[in-house]
Amino acid sequence: MRLALAQFNPVVGDIAGNTRKILDLARDAMAAGADVLITPELALTGYSPEDLLLRDHFYRAVSNALDELLELDGITLVVGHPVKLGNERFNAATVLRDGNRLGQYHKMLLPNDEVFDECRYFTPGASPLVFEHKGVKLGVVICEDIWSVEPAAEAQEAGAEALLVLNASPFHRNKIEARHDTVRYRCQETGLPIAYVNLVGGQDELVFDGASFAINRAGEVVAQAPTCADELLLVDFAGGDFVAGKQAALPGPVESVYQALVTGVRDYIGKNGFPGVLLGLSGGVDSALTLAIAVDALGADKVHAVMMPSRYTADISVDDSRDMVARLGVKYDEIAIWPMYESFMAALAPNFAGLAVDTTEENLQSRIRGVLLMALSNKSGKLVLTTGNKSEMTTGYATLYGDMAGGFAVLKDVAKTLVYQLCEWRNAQSEVIPLRIITRPPSAELRPDQVDQDSLPPYDVLDAIMARYVEDNRSTEEIVAEGYAEADVKKVVRLLKINEYKRRQAPVGPRITQRGFGKDWRYPITNRFS
Incomplete structure (x- = not known):
């Protein structure tokens, strides 16, 4: 069996355009001999639609797009999208094949930290999804689900022989290594090979770097897509495991x-x-x-x-x-x-x-x-x-x-x-x-x-203090205990606090650390906590 991981760049809200891209990718995948095409998380709408998810007609457009994809024959499609059922909304993945809906998975674990705000929009799912193709049982999970034990374990218990992970995982420094390590842990715990497909492209302050990959039962990366580029990554499954395929070179930390x-x-x-x-x-x-x-x-x-x-x-x-x-x-x-x-x-x-x-x-x-x-x-x-x-x-x-x-x-x-x-x-x-x-x-x-250094500490000192206070949430006392001059630490922290009103009025910009001054920085302007 051959899987195709559709690493592509959707546009938030362009449901018709994103659907056309998925159909084109499906045709390319079939031409390359693929049996199953897996899209990223919320591929039909882009990630994240934010408060578009509160509009009923948004879901009608998604439903129409799924009907269009349902007409595709010759390949199994696992597509990420939001769905509204009654009064509840879910971050979902639906499996389509030859006019049939084989099942729908609802994301179990909803991130609500850093840049993520999924609890505002979605209800967590409660059941695994495993479907069969060519005698192989494939389990589906979505993004955050792979960062914890339970969803993967439940898919394994339901009979999965391999896991497909749909992701909208934004970039920050050292993120690729963190993804590889996390997926290896799930491999070790479940004994299952895992295919991980990720979005690529910029969305406001978020950058999705792609870097989709597949890991075999031994925890080895056997297929790797490039970063920051569209890619249809082909992964073959034989003898109960993923076999070696394309290995794109990954960039160094500065690149x-x-x-x-x-x-x-x-x-x-x-x-x-x-x-x-x-x-x-x-x-x-x-x-x-x-x-x-x-x-x-x-x-x-x-x-x-x-x-x-x-x-x-x-x-x-x-x-x-x-x-x-x-x-x-x-x-x-x-x-x-x-x-x-x-x-x-x-x-x-x-x-x-x-x-x-x-x-x-x-x-x-x-x-x-x-x-x-x-x-x-x-x-x-x-x-x-x-x-x-x-x-x-x-x-x-x-x-x-x-x-x-x-x-x-x-x-x-x-x-x-x-x-x-x-x-x-x-x-x-x-x-x-x-x-x-x-x-x-x-x-x-x-x-x-x-x-600049007339009024600021040397930049190597300033940046080290900033990283510890802003990105690592360390206190002034903890930073001083690491050997930084108390006067420098207090000055940087004081300047940070009194300039919150400026940052609130700054334009958006690309997030490249685990804590930027954007979605994941929410401090009150009026604030006397010391």
Whole structure:
């Protein structure tokens, strides 16, 4: 028997389009000799439809799509979709073959942590599903079910000889290894080989990296799909086990993040119908990396970079920006902001009289740049990409309605130290980022001789504290006990807390850690807990 794992990129809510993709994949699978095609979790609707799941006519559209798939002959189809039965909604998988519905499975374990909110929408299932094809009994489970013992054990008890797992498992760093390890545990516990099919593509802040695979009874990966690409992965079952098949190379830890960011940008722009993107270049490392990602995601013809120098912008910042856009071949403009800044200051002079110069004047420069980018966006229809990183979003080292103005924050979940690693990885492929951009001390260039470390701990320290507090939920005391200076820890935590209101107004951006500032970060703005 031959299985086909349909790793593909659905669009949330495009039920008709997703159905066409599944039908095309089914025909390709039949042409390749497959007997069974398995789609990812909620393949008909995309993951996650969120509150679309509360609309009755959404389920009518899903039902019509299932009727269309039911007309397919010659292959068994295991398709993921939501279903409403009475007053209950389920995350389901239905098995279809030659006009017959062989059974429907309802996801048993509903994740309600990190970015998941399934208890808001679904009722947990209670029964296993095992169907037979060519004398082989195949059990079906969905995503979270494979991360615990019971659903797989129940399928085994119901007679399953192999497990099929439908997934919408979003990317974060080291996620592929975690999936492999978890599936191996289920293999060891049940003695069953397991085929794991995953979504691919970007959906708002989530990136699904694919990387579908099959593991044999010995816990060995015998078939592996690539990451961040559509793939019809064929897996043969013979002699009671999966046999060796295609083995795509998997990316290293830095490359996997770069791929995820490119995928997130490509699909956010493409699925939402924007004609391209705009971004402000500063001559610094964050905007340079954002530009490289945008070009790799969309092509140079869809990217417009704008340099907006002030009197504090170093000549080398302008020179390096010109150098980089020449290397990449993108549209480029320069708009000097100082005349506009002077006009603002003249208008504000009566109100500022007698008051010392402070960050107000710095933020005004940033906000002028934001206004210019948004004006260009309005005229062209292109979306503004913001360039701030996670370290800055943690500490509030960003200007509301200034450099935070835009529609998609490419580096929102990328720590500053990782920004440098990503730049180095990208340059190792082809040197698109001028070396001086990477080696210069980072600076906002909003006042004379300014560098980031004037007001922040060194980035390696800041990022380590941030990772422990934000991503690992450790307390201030626990982080200090690891050897970090108490003053640095308290400063980072204090800045994190007082800038919650800024983060709430930031654009979405791709999630690449287990805890980003998005769906999985829900802290009150008004908050006195210490």
